[in-house]
Amino acid sequence: MGGPGEQEKHDGQQGKHDGGSVAVEDSDAQLVLMVRSGDQSAFETLFARHRSSARNVAAAQLDNFADVDDVVADAFTSVYQALAAGKGPETFFRAYVLTTVRRVAHRMNRDASRTSPTSESHILDTVHAHDDPAVAKFESSAVAQAFRSLPQRWQEVLWYVDIEGLKPAAVAPLIGLSPNGVSALALRARERLRQEYLQNHISSSAGKDCEEYSTQLGAYSREGLSPRNQARVQEHLEGCPQCTALLLDLNDVQTAMRAWIFPLVTGVAFTSAFPGLAGAGA
Structure with missing residues (x-):
């Protein structure tokens, strides 16, 4: 790709x-x-x-x-x-x-x-995951769609760093980058994943209010908006459970990928395949 x-x-x-x-x-x-x-x-x-x-x-x-x-x-x-x-x-x-x-x-x-x-x-x-109707849910999820839209090289670095939780030094020889290069690529890939995830959410959400504020959630989570816009988004979140849930997902992309992407590839839950890493940060 x-x-x-x-x-x-x-x-x-x-x-x-x-x-x-x-x-x-x-x-x-x-x-x-x-x-x-x-x-x-x-x-x-x-x-x-x-x-x-x-x-x-x-x-x-x-x-x-x-x-x-x-x-x-x-x-x-x-x-x-x-x-x-x-x-x-x-x-x-x-x-x-x-x-x-x-x-x-x-x-x-x-x-x-x-x-x-x-x-x-x-x-x-x-029950085998690829015969289970749940696979269709995995494949149609916003997280899975966003992940698949990324270049394979970006998918690969996110898989190792955010899903398996490997350190950049361990990932470096696998993808042919220095540890610093791995960290930089992971940051870029993670940001693109958030952007794609937001776009998928916007496409499937109803109401102009959600569409307007969803595009600002990434910057809001990093406190990158002006004070006025930061306050407007905060006010919207207080009355919108859907966008609040999305914000929580954006702030925990690793957990979302482990929950949705890992089963797509392996057919099993992350906690079943790597119990020692479950719940651990990268």
Whole structure:
């Protein structure tokens, strides 16, 4: 996906190579290109980077924990075959892998349920997120629409920093930026997400009052309005639960993304896949 985020430079974080070996500094996007050119060691690096997250999602998805490693192995094999065939992701490798894990886990659960005794209702009654009508709600939510409207590079940095809660230094090698570059890109992406979210809210809200004041909520939350306009927005909020709820969402974008975006990609709630991070700030 193109867009302004795709213009970000790598801040001198290009990987250094010696005889074709993979460098620690290689970004996921660089490694994907290397895999497509036949470098299997590049995929081994991708596997090492993303295996832990894949296991977390598989464990949260599966009915039988003993199947976790099989699901992860099958998912990465599928991704490797896609890349070798010139398909698969260009950027945002993590999301592609976790989506693949979700699909493989669902297939394994489904196959197991066909061979399990019907008395095991705890298996037969398992709800899989991508078969659940709630997925349609996720996809149509203002947060999901706003997130999907961003360039993939911006989605990627928000995923790592705001959803998974990684520090910029940990994200830097994954996306090919310096830690400072990660922080700066996350700020830009977060602000654009708020803007897109506001626009989606305005499009779906009724009444000229909400349309007028919704456009000012971002600046209001940062106390960036003139005293007069700050007071006018405050007065509107006191009588408008809808805009008040929106303001709360804008001030807690991380929680909103964890609640809506993470299940879209993985098929499970964030708290199920990363219980140790649930409720923690980035």
